[in-house]
Amino acid sequence: MSVFTPLRRDELEAFLAPYGLGRLQDFQGIASGTENSNFFVSLEGGEYVLTLVERGPVDDLPFFIELLDVLHRAGLPVPYALRTSDGQALRELAQKPALLQPRLPGRHVTLPNAHHCAEAGRFLARLHLSTAERVLERPSDRGLDWMQEQGPMLALGLPDEQLELLREALAEIAERRPKLLALPRANLHADLFRDNVLFEGNHLSGVIDFYNACSGPMLYDLAICVNDWCSHPNGEIDNERSEPLLAAYSALRRFTPAEAELWQPMLRVACVRFWLSRLIAAQRHDGKLEVQVKDPGEFYRLLAARQHPSSVLPFAF
Known part of the structure; x- marks a missing residue:
């Protein structure tokens, strides 16, 4: 499994609390990542993806957040950084930069037509x-x-x-x-x-x-x-x-x-x-x-x- 930084349930619950999305129901690592640690997170408020950024300078993360905001406002089906109750999008978890985003529907197609x-x-x-x-x-x-x-x-x-x-x-x-x-x-x-x-x-x-x-x-x-x-x-x-x-x-x-x-x-x-x-x-x-x-x-x-x-x-x- 390509999760470079494992998480404990208690530290994840503390990280998620400021989003106001309800209690943590379940979480699991996503095996397909090759550069970052990604997790599916189930909360009372819905399904989300948590990313711990493992590669690249932290200084670039505001760029990604702004770009995804632009694309989201343009109506493209992309994830975007959720904000905490005090407006924070980029945070830290397990000493890594962390972003919480909505989980998009659908699945991958191996053999596209x-x-x-x-x-x-x-x-x-x-x-x-x-x-x-x-x-x-x-x-x-x-x-x-x-x-x-x-x-x-x-x-x-x-x-x-x-x-x-x-x-x-x-x-x-x-x-x-x-x-x-x-x-x-x-x-x-x-x-x-x-x-x-x-x-x-x-x-x-x-x-x-x-x-x-x-x-x-x-x-x-x-x-x-x-x-x-x-x-x-x-x-x-x-x-x-x-x-x-x-x-x-x-x-x-x-x-x-x-x-x-x-x-x-x-x-x-x-x-x-x-x-x-x-x-x-x-x-x-x-x-x-x-x-x-x-x-x-x-x-x-x-x-x-x-x-x-x-x-x-x-x-x-």
């Missing part, structure tokens, strides 16, 4: 349109500079064929960096994997885990999403899923020619980001059975499959 993918595309467009005119600035802590710093060190531990592919990808990132950073910007979820989206039937009912959210090129968010939602097991893009996702997005926000030009490179950039972060996590948590570590090799396979054009953006103008 075209409709699920279209729903994800529409959500991303709404997120971007809600923030593009007033971007809340926060550079990604795993952006292009981070890739250039971490990549060469991690490359040395890879087999020869993987080493060569990573070196080529890092060289492309260095070459295209100015154009990538000049693309249209907004706030990004930056981690819109299937396990961060909830559905009730075919209806998207919630998006969670905004702790990688940042400001940056909107195209990057789409590349992350398409790589995870629309790939065959061999890594190649499934156009029967990617085309509805991109079409649903572009129906709300049309793509620019620069985005169309850089779509293939951005798909590769998104592969590099998660390949590197998973390699780091695998090293850091090697032998820790209680921590869920995702397979870095998945993104090596995706990057290898992204060496040839396999997807185009619709309706670029």
